[in-house]
Amino acid sequence: MAALLKVDSLGISFGGLKAVDKFNVEIEKNELYGLIGPNGAGKTTVFNLLTGVYKPTNGQITLDGDNITGLDCEAINKKGIARTFQNIRLFSQLSVLDNVKVGLHNNHAYSTLDGIFRTPKFRKVEKQMDERALELLKVFELEGYCDYKASNLPYGQQRKLEIARALATEPKLLLLDEPAAGMNPNETEELMNTIRLVRDKFDMTILLIEHDMKLVSGICDRLTVLNFGQVLKQGLTQDVLHDPEVIKAYLGD
Amino acid sequence: MDKVNVEKQKIFRSNLITFGMVIAAYIVVEVMMKTGNITSLLKGLLVPLCIYSILAVSLNLVVGISGELSLGHAGFMCIGAFTSATWSMLMKSSSMPEGIRFFFAILIGAVSAAFFGFLIGIPVLRLKGDYLAIVTLAFGEIIKNLVNALYFGVDAKGPHFSLEDSMHLNMDGGTIIIKGAQGITGAPKNSNFTIGVILLLIALFIVLNLINSRTGRAIMAIRDNRIAAESVGLNITKYKLLAFTISAAIAGVGGVLYAHNLSSLQALPKNFGYNQSIMILVFVVMGGIGNIRGSVIAAVVLTLLPELLRGLSDYRMLIYAVVLIFMMLFTSAPAFMQYRERIMTALHGKNKGGKEMD
Amino acid sequence: MMSFISYLLNGLSLGSVYAIIALGYTMVYGIAKMLNFAHGDILMVGGYTAFIALNSMGLPIPVAVLVSMAVCTLLGITIEKVAYKPLRQANSLSVLITAIGVSYLLQNLAQLIFSANPKSFSSFVPLKPVKLAGGQLTISGETIVTIVTCIIIVTGLVTFINKTKAGQAMLAVSEDKGAATLMGVDVNGTISMTFAIGSALAAIGGILLCSAYPTLTPTTGAMPGIKAFVAAVLGGIGSIPGAFIGGIILGVLENLAKAYISSKLSDAIVFSVLIIVLLVKPTGILGKKIMEKV
Numbered sequence: 001m002a003a004l005l006k007v008d009s010l011g012i013s014f015g016g017l018k019a020v021d022k023f024n025v026e027i028e029k030n031e032l033y034g035l036i037g038p039n040g041a042g043k044t045t046v047f048n049l050l051t052g053v054y055k056p057t058n059g060q061i062t063l064d065g066d067n068i069t070g071l072d073c074e075a076i077n078k079k080g081i082a083r084t085f086q087n088i089r090l091f092s093q094l095s096v097l098d099n100v101k102v103g104l105h106n107n108h109a110y111s112t113l114d115g116i117f118r119t120p121k122f123r124k125v126e127k128q129m130d131e132r133a134l135e136l137l138k139v140f141e142l143e144g145y146c147d148y149k150a151s152n153l154p155y156g157q158q159r160k161l162e163i164a165r166a167l168a169t170e171p172k173l174l175l176l177d178e179p180a181a182g183m184n185p186n187e188t189e190e191l192m193n194t195i196r197l198v199r200d201k202f203d204m205t206i207l208l209i210e211h212d213m214k215l216v217s218g219i220c221d222r223l224t225v226l227n228f229g230q231v232l233k234q235g236l237t238q239d240v241l242h243d244p245e246v247i248k249a250y251l252g253d
Numbered sequence: 254m255d256k257v258n259v260e261k262q263k264i265f266r267s268n269l270i271t272f273g274m275v276i277a278a279y280i281v282v283e284v285m286m287k288t289g290n291i292t293s294l295l296k297g298l299l300v301p302l303c304i305y306s307i308l309a310v311s312l313n314l315v316v317g318i319s320g321e322l323s324l325g326h327a328g329f330m331c332i333g334a335f336t337s338a339t340w341s342m343l344m345k346s347s348s349m350p351e352g353i354r355f356f357f358a359i360l361i362g363a364v365s366a367a368f369f370g371f372l373i374g375i376p377v378l379r380l381k382g383d384y385l386a387i388v389t390l391a392f393g394e395i396i397k398n399l400v401n402a403l404y405f406g407v408d409a410k411g412p413h414f415s416l417e418d419s420m421h422l423n424m425d426g427g428t429i430i431i432k433g434a435q436g437i438t439g440a441p442k443n444s445n446f447t448i449g450v451i452l453l454l455i456a457l458f459i460v461l462n463l464i465n466s467r468t469g470r471a472i473m474a475i476r477d478n479r480i481a482a483e484s485v486g487l488n489i490t491k492y493k494l495l496a497f498t499i500s501a502a503i504a505g506v507g508g509v510l511y512a513h514n515l516s517s518l519q520a521l522p523k524n525f526g527y528n529q530s531i532m533i534l535v536f537v538v539m540g541g542i543g544n545i546r547g548s549v550i551a552a553v554v555l556t557l558l559p560e561l562l563r564g565l566s567d568y569r570m571l572i573y574a575v576v577l578i579f580m581m582l583f584t585s586a587p588a589f590m591q592y593r594e595r596i597m598t599a600l601h602g603k604n605k606g607g608k609e610m611d
Numbered sequence: 612m613m614s615f616i617s618y619l620l621n622g623l624s625l626g627s628v629y630a631i632i633a634l635g636y637t638m639v640y641g642i643a644k645m646l647n648f649a650h651g652d653i654l655m656v657g658g659y660t661a662f663i664a665l666n667s668m669g670l671p672i673p674v675a676v677l678v679s680m681a682v683c684t685l686l687g688i689t690i691e692k693v694a695y696k697p698l699r700q701a702n703s704l705s706v707l708i709t710a711i712g713v714s715y716l717l718q719n720l721a722q723l724i725f726s727a728n729p730k731s732f733s734s735f736v737p738l739k740p741v742k743l744a745g746g747q748l749t750i751s752g753e754t755i756v757t758i759v760t761c762i763i764i765v766t767g768l769v770t771f772i773n774k775t776k777a778g779q780a781m782l783a784v785s786e787d788k789g790a791a792t793l794m795g796v797d798v799n800g801t802i803s804m805t806f807a808i809g810s811a812l813a814a815i816g817g818i819l820l821c822s823a824y825p826t827l828t829p830t831t832g833a834m835p836g837i838k839a840f841v842a843a844v845l846g847g848i849g850s851i852p853g854a855f856i857g858g859i860i861l862g863v864l865e866n867l868a869k870a871y872i873s874s875k876l877s878d879a880i881v882f883s884v885l886i887i888v889l890l891v892k893p894t895g896i897l898g899k900k901i902m903e904k905v
Contacts, residue, residue, distance in 0.1 A: 051484060077486035089481035091474040093543075097257060102474040105467060106486045112495065115466025116459055122466065129467075130257050147260045169485050322704065376890050382703075383646060387844045388889055390837070391882035398879035416876065433875075527837065531648075531711055538708045571719040577712035578694055585705035586697035 002065065004029045004205050005173055010049055010059030019045045020229045023059065027173070032199055033207045034220035034237065038250060042229040043209045044086055047175050050207075051083050052076040064172055078106060080172035084162040084179065086209075092151035096142060099150050099161055100133040103168025108132070136164045139201065140194060156187045160194065167202060174198070176208040180215050188212055192219050217241055225249065268461050271546040272454060278553075279450045298560060300514045303449025304507045305556050307456050309536035309548035311503035314460050316534065317543030318469065319496035320476030321378065322386040325393030326504050327529035331520055332369050333362035333505025334512035335400055335431065338440040341513065342430045343407065345441060355443040359452070359509050366505020367498050369396070374497040378490065390527050400520040405431040436519035437512070444514040452510065453549070456503045460545055463499065472496045539580060613747045618870045619863060624754040624823060626862020627761030631816040632839035633846070633854035634768060635809030641785040641849035642805045645703065648710040649690065650813060651836015652717035657683045657814030658821045658831055659725060662732055672735055680814040687810025688803050696799075714833075721829035729828045732821040753823045760819065764812065765855045772851065781805060785849065838865075841885050847898025856896055860884075 003026035010023040020042045027033045035043050048054045050061060052073040061069045068079050082103075091099050108129045114122040137143040140160040145153060153161060159179055166174055179195065180188045192215055198204055210216050216223065216237065223240040225232040227249045233240050240246055282299065285291045308330060315323045337358040344354050373392050380388055404415040408427025415421035419429055431437055463469045471492045475482040483489060512518050522528060536555055540547030558576070562569035583589050632654060639647045660682045664675035694713050698706045738752025772778035783791040784801045792798050820835055821827050838861060846857025861881060868880040888896065 053480070053483075073480075073483035074486050074488055077484060083484055085481065085484075089478045089484075091477040091481065093477050094470065094473055095260070097260070098470055099474075101467075102470050102482070102487070103485045105471055108467075110467060112463070112466070112468040115468050116462045118462060125467075130254070134254060134257065144256075147256050165481075165485060316704070322707075376886070380889060380893050383640075383848070384844065384889055384893060384895075386646070387841065388886055391841065391885050395879045395882045395886075398876060398882075402873070402875040402879075416873065528833075534704075535708055535711065538704050542702075542704060567723055570715065571723065574712050574715035574719055577715065578709055581705050581709040581712065582694070582697055585701035587700045588697055 003027055004031075004064055005050075005207070006062040007050070008060045008062070010046070010056050010061065012045065012049060012054055012057045018229055020049065020226075023049075023226075023229075023231060025224050025231075025234070027205060027207060029205055030199065030203060031205055032195070032219055032221050033205075034216045034223040035207060035209045035226060036211070036216060036223055037226035037232070041226040043226055044177060045229075046226070047083060047177055047209065050076075050175060051081055077169055077171070080170075081175065082166035082169045082171035082173075083175035084159070084166055084177055086177040086181065088155075088158050088162055090150040090158055090161060090165075092149070094150055095146065096137065096148050096150055096153065096161055097130070097133050097146040099165050100136055100168050101129050103165040104129050104132055105169075107170055133168065136168055139167075139197065140164050156183055156191075159183070159191075163194075163198065167198065167204075172205065174204050174206045176206060176210075178209050178211065180210060180212045185214075188215055191215070195219055213241070264465055267546070268465075271457060271461065271549070274546065275450060275454060275457065275549065279446075282446065294560060294563070298556065299446040300444050300449050300510060302553050302556055303446065303453050304510045304514075305533070305536065305552040306453050306549045307449075307507040307510070308504055308533045309540065309552040310453070310456050310460055310545055311500045311507065312533050313537045313540070313543065313545055313548045314463075314496055314500040314503070316537050317541075317545075317548075318460075318464055318476065319472050319493060319500075321493070321497070322382065322534075323389040323497075323500075324386050324527060324530045324534065325373075325389035325391070325396075326500075326533055327525045327527070328389075328393030328396035329366040329370055329501040329504035330508035330511065330529070331393075331396050331400055331525035333366040333508025334518060334525070335437065335508075335520070336365040336505075337362035337509040338437045338512040338518050339405065339430055341440050341443070342428075342437060345439075351441070351443065355441075355448075355513065358443070358513065359506060362505045362509035362512075363502040364505075366508065367502035370498045370501020370504075371494065374494045374501075378493045378497060390530065393525075393527055393530055397520045397522070397525045400431075400436075400525070401434050403431050404429065404433050434519065436517060438517045440512055440516070440518060442513060442516065444510045449510055452506055456506065457545065457549070459499070459503070464545070468492065468495065535577065539577075613744060614870075617748055617750075618866050620750055620754055622863035622866030623859065624757045624862070625866060626842075626859035627757045628816050628820045628823070628858075629835065629839050629842045629862050630761050630855045630858025631764055631812050631819070632835060633842040633858045634764065634851060635812045635816075636840055637843040637846075637848055637851065637854040638781075638805050639809050640843065642781060642802055643691075643695065643699075645695065645706045646710065646840070647695075647809075648707065648836070649713040649717060650809065651832035651834075651839070652714045652721075653683050653687060653690075653810050653813040653832070654817035654820070654835065655721060655827075655829065655832030656686060656717060657817035658732065658827050659721060659730075660814070661735065661818045661821070662730055662827060665735070666733065672737065676735065676815070676818060679818060680811045683810040683814035683817075684807045687806040687813075691803060691806040696802075718829045718833070725829065727829060729826040732825040732827045734822040734825065735818050736822050751823075753819070757819045757823065760815065761855070761858075764815070765851070768808075768851055777801070777804060838881070841882070844895055845885050845888055847895030849899075850895070850897040853895060853897035 005027040007023060007025045011021045012019055023046060037043055049056050052071050055070055060067060063079055063081060066079055068076055091102060108125050110121050110125045134143055137146055142157060142161060150161060180191055183191060196219055199206055220237045222235060223237050224234045225240060225246050232249055233243050233246050308326060312326050315321055340361045341354060341358050377385060377388050402416045404419050404422055406413050406422045406424050406427055406429035408425045410425060413422040413424055419432060471487050475487060475489055475492055479489060536552040537548050539555060540551030559569050559573050562572055636650050657679045661675050661679040664670045664678045690713055694709050695706060698709060734753060736752040736756045740752060741750045772781060780796045780801045783796050784798050788798055842857035842861045843854045845860060846853030864884055865877050865881050868877040872880060
């Protein structure tokens, strides 16, 4: 079986500086894959390349057999990659429910005129959207907060809402950028369970960036270590984490 | 699901209040008119009140919902005014019934303003923040300037345009409709309070339903976080342009009302210049950014205010300016807001605080 | 050819006035991140003050200029303290509306005091016109003084910002208020100083403008204010050389368009150029590109 995501020698330079260079990865369907590395190694840049925020200088990205290199964010999401952000980016003035409904936008459609004239189609699709959004919120135990303004949610819940919103777009691949950042050990534990649940319940393939080694070693099947924009090590989680080179990169000499 | 329905009912009730408020105001004014309890000053203000309310609703769609600062809305009003008045002038002597003619005038005003909104929106919406503001201001001034220089007439051979003077139209008889800086004289006075209120209700219906639909959610999502909106597959340009175009169309309708409320129509700085755009922006900000009902209330109050102060003659605009500054300080300055909160807490006991969580 | 040079010189002169006003705009924007819509009206106040100082009080020209600058400086600082400072943390639209309120206030105060009837402003430039090329080309004293003043001001400002501690403080505050405070920069003082300099420049701009176009009304400052704002944006708002370049381009363009294309459409042409420039360079000619971090 071919890999769901195949990245081949991906690179980008900013004014001569190679932020990411010769990045390769293959992620199998239903896999939980970790991308780790010291600060400034270029992990988020890889995410930005995969989701079209930056256009790669070279290399190729293939998702489920489709070449998606160089497409913009919107098109890449429609092809099946959804993400969360390191610095949470919610639709802060919208309700929790509406945040998820924006995620449902492309797969539950009616026209602007249907919306203005409140046609039966509008009512039907809106009802479907409400139901689906509540289902998703329930997975993250957020359904009780559905009428809260997103910016009024506590931090941990905001991170969860971002994942729910990403899942609403029905992606093939979910990218999580430091999902445990700013969480205490209990919250992280809970988050690990949620991520596993998402993988199993939605049959999802997940690529995540994380600094919390407990989370990484707890849930990731395989890892890639990035250092100075290049792949340092790749392989099964336990092998990689015990590799002397990796330890050196994290701890210094 | 219960919470979702409660929320839906809340929105429904709020929209009902908005419509009810406009209808109630209409009934009160109609009763006053029937019983002769209305000053001629107020009577003359009835249509302008509708015009400014419509424009404020229109601009709030761009500023509040779409989150872009536009300082050129008077330009769209200008286009709506001149295209519709031209149509009415052309059809004045035809056998078309007045009602149908005015209906088409409204349609033409809205469509032409929407068309320009779309054309201008394509380049403009690529810019951000203050740059977008200055470019919309520039477009508004260009429109006013061009209309001021435009001569347009029709004779047996068809339409003639010129940006020079009436001689350059090379007319063979026929009639000159737009005479440069003198504008259009003699457009039929079809606007009245009833039509104004109906158009305001339609504008409210469109904007409020739009906001509470899939499209409106997309527009507000883009406003709140453009990058996140892209990441969930929203077409940024499409929705920004959509909001801008609909807003321009509604502003155009305001222009139609304006053009058919006067016997002579000129593109002056005070009616279609940036000052007018800014005044509409003042309504939107005073009414609460993104608050559609607030826009209508602010437009009415702030249009009436200088007129009610007419007794103070020379001082009225001065008072208006002071009110503006104090309102802004009072509603937006952190120091004032804390002070206000203390008073509110003292008055109401403990602050309920809505849905904040700690 | 001679007429072209004469149009060009008039354009340079008008452009210099725009540039002087635009400098104030751009400095205030750079440091307070606000569009000070009342800036054009400060220019008008400068004009009236100079008018009174010279005509009613009979002060000598240099003293009248200084009085006008002093009044505007005080006015600028006061406006900032009373109306803008309390809103520093508020959203930018509230500040914009407040600035518009201040603009209305100044215009209407001027109308109350001086009435809406135009005052005929007598020129502050006692120089005789210079005749060149055997009398074919006449350069007015105002033109020469305006251009020279503008060059002196721009060089002076650039030196001030790059060479003095106060200038460096201004740069620091415009870059990052929080960090500047931590580094011991007096942020409030620096902002006041910026408004003071901007307003003093507006006074000079007002005097030069009225010397060249000698009618003074309460709305004299409005359109030049907007044009200067356009000039500042054209050059890249926040940039001092940008404001200078933007002002000159705008003035020259406006005069040449008036002379060679259409006097009625000159404003439309000027604004079109702004739009085209911004579409090619979305942050203006010398503006910095800002990338949002994801």
